[in-house]
Amino acid sequence: MCFHAPRAAFARQDQPNPQVAQKSRAAATAPSSYWLHFPCRFTDEEHIWVDLLARPNGGLGAFNGFISVGSRDSERRFPIEGRFIGKTAKAQFTDEDGVKFPCTLTLDGLRMQFETGRTLYELEKCAGGVGIGIDQAANGLRITLVRPDYPAGKAGLREGDIITAVDGRLANPVDPGIRGEIGTPVKLAILRVDGSTREFTLTRAPLELARSGGGRSMGPSARDSTDRDDRSSRDSQNDRDER
Secondary structure, eight states, rough: OOOOOOOOGGGOOOSHHHHHHHHHTTTSSSSSSEEEEETTTTOOOOOOOEEEEOOOOTTTEEEEEEEHHHTTTOOOOEEEEEEEEEEEEEEEEEOOOOOOOEEEEEEETTEEEEEEEEEEEEEEEEEEEEEEEEEETTTEEEEEETTSSSSHHHOOOHHHEEEEEEETOOOSSSSOOOSSSOOEEEEEEEEETTTTTEEEEEEEEEEEOOOOHHHHHHOTTTGGGOOOOOGGGGHHHHHHOOO
């Protein structure tokens, strides 16, 4: 299910306020929950990322965080704060001009509805990963894809590398163990094409989740996710192993 959400809800301003962006970034140093909105097909609507951080000093259910528009690294960020009572939270976010807007967040398993005014977004919870595609190999897991803007790409992993162990355990194609909570470390033992070995300790970053029915897990700034429901079954099979 996908709701059409007019871009006016998070309209771009001519001059984004860098102070707001800086404050919201500082508040988001340790993400605990991350959701991504998938744009509806055939619209120019942009991705909406919602990052919520528990606020222990604020009491039970209190949180803050930010909404980012376009990508999770966008300068267009809106601080948000509120409190959950059960699965529903009354909250408010602040735009570039410092104007506060009320909103309601409702949790439903791995999904969350974000409502502000008459605009409704449905978001799906993101997994943490390192940005690689894998396939089974005789001696472990072969890396078939490396996203340059994810931890694996930044650390220097390469297509063709073989993962021989994950966190000290032999690589298992049934349960690789590479995905996990966002912000947690994972250690990969790598066998290179030239026979050399290396170890990499990477911190898991938010991954876009493929929607039910198959689809590609793209990088955080991708804009072509609107055609994910029409991928061929072979593409879905190849892409589902992205970690």
